[in-house]
Amino acid sequence: MTTSISPNPTGTARAVQLESFGGPEMLRLNTVPVPVPAADQILVRVTAAGLNPMDWVMTADAETATRFGLGLPCGFGTDYAGTVAQIGERVTHFAVGDRVFGGAMSRAVADYVLVDQSGTIAAGGDAHHTPDGLDDSTAAVLTIAGCTASAALATVNPGPRDTLLVGGAGGGVGVFAVQLACLAGARVIGTGSASSADALRALGAEPVAYGRGLVERVRALAPDGVTAAMDLFGTDTAYAARELGVPDTRITTIAAQIDGITPANGAGAAPGAIEQIAGLVASGQLRIPIAASFGVEHIRDAVELQSARHVNGKIVIDLATS
Template sequence: MPDGSTPTPASPSRAVRLESFGGPEVLALRDVPVPQAGPGQIRVRVTAAGLNPMDWFMTSDEQTAARFGLSLPCGFGTDYAGVVDQVGDGFTAFAPGDRVFGGVLSRAIADHVIIDAAGTIAHGGQAHHTPDGVDDRTAAVLTIAGCTAAAALAVVAPAPGDTVLIGGAAGGVGVFAVQLARRAGARVIGTGSPTSARFLRDLGADPVTYGDGLPDRVRALAPDGITAAIDLHGTETAYAARELGVPDARITTIAGQIDGITPANGADAAPGALDEIARLVAADELRVPIAATFPVERIRAAVELQAGRHVQGKVVVEL
């Protein structure tokens, strides 16, 4: 029997499910059995879930889903925040009532999720204590974006005196990468659409419009050159950085592959990186812009907005 658990809810649990792969139109909110925490597990009552590009990318077709170990029927969403409401035998790190946040691959948007004590985001899920002062909507968007930004910065190692070009700087990962690079003492130039310029300035970046002619526009902003680059969208920023003389060792990508350039993966973030990001948020030293919040019943609209790739900040689904 679970140790220190609350009674199992009498009503069914809800979860966003896919019975076929595809776009937002295949997402459906279904009643499902209430999951039970076994030994070495906790159950979390999810209150909010954050959306990431990987969520809809990896469920877009059968071949992509298989690369992530997903098969039908499956859930949706990875980032979550909520409250522990059941603790299995042998799991002592959490107690009922603890506020937690973390990641659980393609099953976060549900009333209840099960997390393994020794799990990872991809296998069994991960949980972290939510610091006081961080609300659940904010906690629900930290995991994938925060870990990815931390991993990208670890590749290029920004420091005082650096000028870092960040592609896709107004997006979900970009808002973390810009601020963390600024905290490291670097100047940041961030690519975005013309409408994102004010948003990027507020984050601490000098805005530059993406697209044809990017290297020339960057030269005008940084006549002494740039020293590092992080491409959070594709490969345009990485190739521009090469043209501007940045060595491959100080360029990284997260969504594109270029021979000679080391890609960044959130799974490679240093131990403790996510907890440090949460601490900075709690201390008001790191801003987490929430672009939009949707009730779970409007999951399709939420994913359509996020998948448009023009959101400034993060999109949250509330349960």
């Protein structure tokens, strides 16, 4: 037995899928049956989905997809926001009509997504109640980047006495990490391109250009030293931090592994971390810039823009009006 919004969400819906793994050119907007929730599942009418680098990295080739447990045909996208359209008979945490957001790995860019009421992003999907004051477009970009930033910050634990060096500070995770570190009282120096300097300042970071000479530029900005570092892009910032005297215990990475340095992963975020972040956004203490919004029919254009990694902020797929 299920409980539904009236009229019942039956028939067909749209879903972005891949029938072969590869780049954005492999993405298709297909017509699929509306799924039916099992006893412990909710059916979410998705209004917005957020893009992350992991979305296209996971589906770029068959070998990588297999490591993530993905098979064909495969959906696309993980972050979503929307409204509960139908619930299974054993669901107690959610009701039809509730606004929710969360993650459903490689399934989110679709009109409807099934989510376990007590699942995880990778296994069954997860859902959280969307707080008042938080619109769906912003809620749809919180989960992956927010959890990853929270886990990275917990690894290096910056505070008022710290100067934190953040590599890739203007990216999707950096937007969260910089502001959360500032809220914790740390001084933040963020690497980026020359064109991203103003955007980094708006987040609360002191911008510094990445690339050759990074160590010297950081020393000039922080002559008293850097005490912690997060590399949110690769390894250059982590190695620079070592050269600046930061101990390995206060360095973390999210996209690469270095012997002796503890990597961070969104799956390791503390319980309640994403709800706390959503509350900060809803109250105006955390600002998440939306770099661009695309209708679902333009999913390839959106992924090409996101994969170029030159945007400051997040990219949203609009499923409510397209």
